[in-house]
Amino acid sequence: MRWSEVFPFRRGRHSLNGKIVLITGGSRGLGLELARCFAQEHARVVLLARDLDELTRAAEGLQQSGTEVSTVRCDVTDRTDVECAIDAIFQKYGAVDVLVNNAGAIQVGPLSEMTREDFEAAMDVHFRGPFNLISAVVPLMRQQGGGRITNIVSIGGKIAVPHMAPYSASKFALAGLSDAIRNELGQHHIYVTTVFPGLMRTGSIYQARFKGQQRAEFSWFSVCGSMPILSMHSTRAARKIVRACRRGSPQLIVGVPAKAAVLLHALFPGLSAYISATVARRLPSSSATADTSSRAGQEFRATAQPLFFIQFSDKAALRNNELS
Numbered sequence: 001m002r003w004s005e006v007f008p009f010r011r012g013r014h015s016l017n018g019k020i021v022l023i024t025g026g027s028r029g030l031g032l033e034l035a036r037c038f039a040q041e042h043a044r045v046v047l048l049a050r051d052l053d054e055l056t057r058a059a060e061g062l063q064q065s066g067t068e069v070s071t072v073r074c075d076v077t078d079r080t081d082v083e084c085a086i087d088a089i090f091q092k093y094g095a096v097d098v099l100v101n102n103a104g105a106i107q108v109g110p111l112s113e114m115t116r117e118d119f120e121a122a123m124d125v126h127f128r129g130p131f132n133l134i135s136a137v138v139p140l141m142r143q144q145g146g147g148r149i150t151n152i153v154s155i156g157g158k159i160a161v162p163h164m165a166p167y168s169a170s171k172f173a174l175a176g177l178s179d180a181i182r183n184e185l186g187q188h189h190i191y192v193t194t195v196f197p198g199l200m201r202t203g204s205i206y207q208a209r210f211k212g213q214q215r216a217e218f219s220w221f222s223v224c225g226s227m228p229i230l231s232m233h234s235t236r237a238a239r240k241i242v243r244a245c246r247r248g249s250p251q252l253i254v255g256v257p258a259k260a261a262v263l264l265h266a267l268f269p270g271l272s273a274y275i276s277a278t279v280a281r282r283l284p285s286s287s288a289t290a291d292t293s294s295r296a297g298q299e300f301r302a303t304a305q306p307l308f309f310i311q312f313s314d315k316a317a318l319r320n321n322e323l324s
Helices: 030-042 052-064 078-094 117-142 165-188 214-224 233-246 255-269 269-280 296-304 308-320
Strands: 018-025 042-047 070-073 100-101 147-152 190-197 251-254
Touching: 018 030, 018 078, 018 117, 030 052, 030 100, 030 233, 042 052, 042 078, 052 070, 052 078, 070 078, 078 100, 078 117, 100 117, 117 147, 117 165, 117 190, 147 165, 147 233, 165 190, 190 233, 190 255, 214 296, 233 251, 251 255, 255 269
Parallel strands: 018 042, 018 100, 042 070, 100 147, 147 190, 190 251
Antiparallel strands: none
16 A cells, blocks of 8 residues: 555645644634635634634634534643543544644733733643643544644744733744654654744734733734734735645744744844834833733724724624624
């Protein structure tokens, strides 16, 4: 028997036809865009997320376009929950060919407003969650002869972003995990792709949580995440990620601004640090009160300024199930 008959989409082969693709955080945002793109490759998509209502809306939208999709309610930070979900998926399909670790949470605000709990929560979602999925899926992939793991990190996992300390720290941890497992899983024909997206117009600005001067923090973050020059359309980003997954590429940096920032940081780390520090000094200061609570971006949507830029995120949010 030829190897191509055992596992026909090893590195160098590009077919995802009929493959079982598991996407965490798949009910909205980039995860939902990835589901659409994998569906265009004729893959069978399984969405994992915590919110059952969001999963239902996402599945209904995909099914209207003829996509074969299943949903599993799962908290990726809960190891037992993850193991039960993977068991159910394997019982139904008999395989997990592609795992996309996409689930994430965004926290924005000054370091002085961030608590230990904020850092722990970020590590739970961005590091321990993917670790739980990888631990559960890798034995199945080894048994079936190979597979693909795509870890969605962030440009914040290569260059720390001011006012996003918990997010950046946890994304650096995921990048390290992704590189570490790639070195050893390749011998089992399990190819790991680490993705570093720059800013994308997914509509996630409304799901992000803001601390400190919350309205001011939302303003700068939403403008950066909505401007066409600085941010990429989520569909275009998803297509690039799916292509990299198909090829089993070790790394993908998504977006010209992200690539430029990484190059600058590599060649001129002192200048990169100076620019980051200058940006940090111009961001909103800590709030005058001792309140460390956070508020979702959706609360500021009606009063968002400037509206011209926010409209791009509005369109993405409606498309990608980002508005409750």
